[in-house]
Amino acid sequence: MRDQKMYCYTCGTDEPHRRLTADxxxxxxxxxxxxxxxxxxxxxxPNCRNLRTGFQKRPxxxxxxxxxREDL
Known part of the structure; x- marks a missing residue:
């Protein structure tokens, strides 16, 4: 699946988001x-990595x- 532009609560703007890997x-x-x-x-x-759901900006x-990745 390709990236989706969604609002990021920590950035305060619409940013590209991606789905998570299995790990x-x-x-x-x-x-x-x-x-x-x-x-x-x-x-x-860059330097964000904030998590959100498709329906909630700040779940x-x-x-x-x-x-x-190396810290997972």
């Missing part, structure tokens, strides 16, 4: 204890950012 989904499930993370997207803006409180 990233596992990390989010472990961190949030959600049953499904299929609707979670990551902001691709996680506090804000949740995906760590770099």
């Amino acid at each position: 990233e989904k596992a990390w989010v499930k472990n961190k949030t204890h959600r049953k499904s993370v299929e609707d979670v997207f990551m902001c691709k803006a 996680f409180d506090p804000i949740l950012r995906l760590p770099l």
